[in-house]
Amino acid sequence: MAEVRNKRVVLRNYVVGFPKESDMKIVEGRVKLKVPEGFDKVLVKNLYLSCDPIMRVLMIKMDFIDEYHHYTPDAPLTGYGVSKVLESGHPDYKKGDLVWGITKWEEYSFISPSQICFKIEHTDVPLSYYTGILGMPGMTAYAGFFEIGSPKKGENVFVSAASGAVGQLVGQFAKLTGCYVVGSAGSKEKVDLLKNKLGFDEAFNYKEEPDLDAALKRYFPEGIDIYFENVGGKTLDAVLPNMRLHSRIPVCGMISQYNLAEPEGVTNLAHLIFKRIKMEGFIVNDFYHSYSKFLEFVLPHIREGKVVYVEDIVEGLENGPTALVGLFSGRNVGKQVVVVARE
Amino acid sequence: MAEVRNKRVVLRNYVVGFPKESDMKIVEGRVKLKVPEGFDKVLVKNLYLSCDPIMRVLMIKMDFIDEYHHYTPDAPLTGYGVSKVLESGHPDYKKGDLVWGITKWEEYSFISPSQICFKIEHTDVPLSYYTGILGMPGMTAYAGFFEIGSPKKGENVFVSAASGAVGQLVGQFAKLTGCYVVGSAGSKEKVDLLKNKLGFDEAFNYKEEPDLDAALKRYFPEGIDIYFENVGGKTLDAVLPNMRLHSRIPVCGMISQYNLAEPEGVTNLAHLIFKRIKMEGFIVNDFYHSYSKFLEFVLPHIREGKVVYVEDIVEGLENGPTALVGLFSGRNVGKQVVVVARE
Numbered sequence: 256m257a258e259v260r261n262k263r264v265v266l267r268n269y270v271v272g273f274p275k276e277s278d279m280k281i282v283e284g285r286v287k288l289k290v291p292e293g294f295d296k297v298l299v300k301n302l303y304l305s306c307d308p309i310m311r312v313l314m315i316k317m318d319f320i321d322e323y324h325h326y327t328p329d330a331p332l333t334g335y336g337v338s339k340v341l342e343s344g345h346p347d348y349k350k351g352d353l354v355w356g357i358t359k360w361e362e363y364s365f366i367s368p369s370q371i372c373f374k375i376e377h378t379d380v381p382l383s384y385y386t387g388i389l390g391m392p393g394m395t396a397y398a399g400f401f402e403i404g405s406p407k408k409g410e411n412v413f414v415s416a417a418s419g420a421v422g423q424l425v426g427q428f429a430k431l432t433g434c435y436v437v438g439s440a441g442s443k444e445k446v447d448l449l450k451n452k453l454g455f456d457e458a459f460n461y462k463e464e465p466d467l468d469a470a471l472k473r474y475f476p477e478g479i480d481i482y483f484e485n486v487g488g489k490t491l492d493a494v495l496p497n498m499r500l501h502s503r504i505p506v507c508g509m510i511s512q513y514n515l516a517e518p519e520g521v522t523n524l525a526h527l528i529f530k531r532i533k534m535e536g537f538i539v540n541d542f543y544h545s546y547s548k549f550l551e552f553v554l555p556h557i558r559e560g561k562v563v564y565v566e567d568i569v570e571g572l573e574n575g576p577t578a579l580v581g582l583f584s585g586r587n588v589g590k591q592v593v594v595v596a597r598e
Numbered sequence: 599m600a601e602v603r604n605k606r607v608v609l610r611n612y613v614v615g616f617p618k619e620s621d622m623k624i625v626e627g628r629v630k631l632k633v634p635e636g637f638d639k640v641l642v643k644n645l646y647l648s649c650d651p652i653m654r655v656l657m658i659k660m661d662f663i664d665e666y667h668h669y670t671p672d673a674p675l676t677g678y679g680v681s682k683v684l685e686s687g688h689p690d691y692k693k694g695d696l697v698w699g700i701t702k703w704e705e706y707s708f709i710s711p712s713q714i715c716f717k718i719e720h721t722d723v724p725l726s727y728y729t730g731i732l733g734m735p736g737m738t739a740y741a742g743f744f745e746i747g748s749p750k751k752g753e754n755v756f757v758s759a760a761s762g763a764v765g766q767l768v769g770q771f772a773k774l775t776g777c778y779v780v781g782s783a784g785s786k787e788k789v790d791l792l793k794n795k796l797g798f799d800e801a802f803n804y805k806e807e808p809d810l811d812a813a814l815k816r817y818f819p820e821g822i823d824i825y826f827e828n829v830g831g832k833t834l835d836a837v838l839p840n841m842r843l844h845s846r847i848p849v850c851g852m853i854s855q856y857n858l859a860e861p862e863g864v865t866n867l868a869h870l871i872f873k874r875i876k877m878e879g880f881i882v883n884d885f886y887h888s889y890s891k892f893l894e895f896v897l898p899h900i901r902e903g904k905v906v907y908v909e910d911i912v913e914g915l916e917n918g919p920t921a922l923v924g925l926f927s928g929r930n931v932g933k934q935v936v937v938v939a940r941e
Binding site for chain 2 (some may be wrong): 257312491512513517518519521522525527529532535536537538541
């Protein structure tokens with residue numbers, strides 16, 4: 256069995272502050288496309304890799320995230336991706352299967368069956384969707400909005416990072432539920448997208464709002480019932496006094512804080528009491544048992560064009576570091592995907 | 599009908615920073631002990647008044663608490679109390695009834711039936727208990743710990759302000775549930791009380807712990823399942839990284855923050871995500887429908903001596919301001935009560 260090239264993106268060293276392209280490097284290894292005898296792993300060709308904010312958290316040394324393997328210098332990054340099985344040492348998978356789950360930032364990987372989230376059964380939709388609307392971000396939006404947020408028709412919903420991989424879906428799910436939904440994002444292009452393509456009732460550019468509290472009072476004169484939290488810090492602090500009685504804050508992410516040596520302090524938490532707010536962090540892994548229910552819900556909407564999904568697709572693993580770093584300056588418009596190979 | 603003296607505690611002006619005795623003053627009015635014809639209020643003699651942290655919040659101008667009337671200068675403070683009905687303009691109450699609910703800081707008050715929480719049916723326990731264990735703080739501890747906290751046998755519980763009106767009950771309810779419980783308080787006397795009288799497994803003086811994170815790691819090497827939040831600020835920030843997966847934070851109060859012009863920023867909120875923590879504010883008013891169930895639970899425990907209650911009783915309405923101010927420096931040991939009259 257001949258060896259082939261295996262390009263990889265590896266971490267150079269633990270990251271401090273905003274991640275830079277130079278925190279990663281491209282290396283070329285070699286790999287034998289053969290599962291060794293008695294080895295129960297699956298050999299895959301990686302097709303699409305997902306750039307996710309959580310990856311920033313994995314670039315530092317931490318001890319409190321049980322579900323994720325932290326990155327270590329000189330090892331390839333890991334993350335969600337769509338892959339094709341080339342050979343399987345495990346009876347549940349066979350050559351040609353398409354899967355999505357946790358893989359490595361390289362061309363070919365040996366992965367454990369436990370890292371695979373699901374086999375891909377529906378291929379009439381773009382395969383890249385399994386890094387987004389049909390993958391972890393989609394399931395995150397679904398679980399966070401419906402399970403943690405408990406939305407009711409007519410409620411007022413605010414979404415930060417609203418054009419991102421998760422936010423754009425939360426907004427559309429809110430509209431499907433009959434809610435009024437406003438999104439914030441960081442550029443005119445994203446705001447236009449929210450209002451004109453994604454169906455948000457209103458959207459604003461938070462960078463052009465010197466007084467976020469005033470902006471929220473303008474869009475939510477009666478207050479917010481659900482704040483879908485993606486950013487944390489100052490945004491959360493401005494949102495808290497604008498929440499309504501018995502409102503909910505599903506905490507999905509706090510991307511504004513991950514690169515700060517000293518996170519911004521949140522000072523308005525006493526509003527949790529005054530307004531009886533439920534603020535609940537969640538991780539999608541706890542909800543994958545609902546994945547088939549989620550697909551039944553979302554696939555028809557995609558096919559009928561009632562839910563759309565905006566992707567920002569970068570070609571080539573070698574462009575992965577730039578794409579990943581871009582997440583933290585908001586360069587991407589929509590879900591950031593890296594194409595390693597199309598088939 | 600002769601008029602009698604009606605001593606009152608009134609607010610001098612809106613309060614900034616820590617409240618001082620001089621923010622209040624004692625005035626003497628006169629009152630006719632007679633309900634005017636056609637007036638549906640209830641004339642009561644106030645017996646016991648309750649000093650509660652929320653009263654500090656009512657001393658400033660705010661617009662977001664619907665359930666409470668804010669204080670206004672020259673008007674008497676309002677708060678929870680135990681009162682005796684002298685005359686009633688409302689058919690639900692009659693002379694001689696004992697009631698607890700929201701009354702005014704004065705000797706005699708006309709109160710609306712809607713301000714009365716409950717008629718007192720059980721008088722084989724101290725009447726003052728209806729400002730504490732059998733009143734708002736007791737119901738608060740019960741609802742917050744059992745309803746919001748969802749405790750399970752064997753879980754690890756941390757309570758701040760643990761010797762206070764609510765905290766001392768949370769600890770005892772936790773022990774009744776089979777939990778391991780640790781309390782923090784601000785003096786050696788209170789720590790001794792927690793360990794020797796109130797049955798906490800461990801207790802510590804937070805003022806003598808330069809590194810609160812280290813203290814929590816010492817008492818909770820496996821982390822905290824329920825943090826009953828009474829104080830906010832730095833304590834909350836130290837607690838968050840010590841919470842376990844799927845842990846809960848019932849947010850009852852944030853007394854450390856009420857007197858600060860700039861509340862302390864909480865920086866560790868991203869742990870809500872990593873640990874899937876549910877942090878939920880609550881106000882006891884939402885739980886009074888369970889009051890009779892609560893009495894059924896707690897009265898037998900009191901009678902059998904299985905739940906005890908520590909009160910700090912001050913004699914005389916004129917000493918009310920000192921007692922109230924003392925709450926915010928932690929001068930009181932146990933529930934702070936002001937006796938206006940014993941019958």
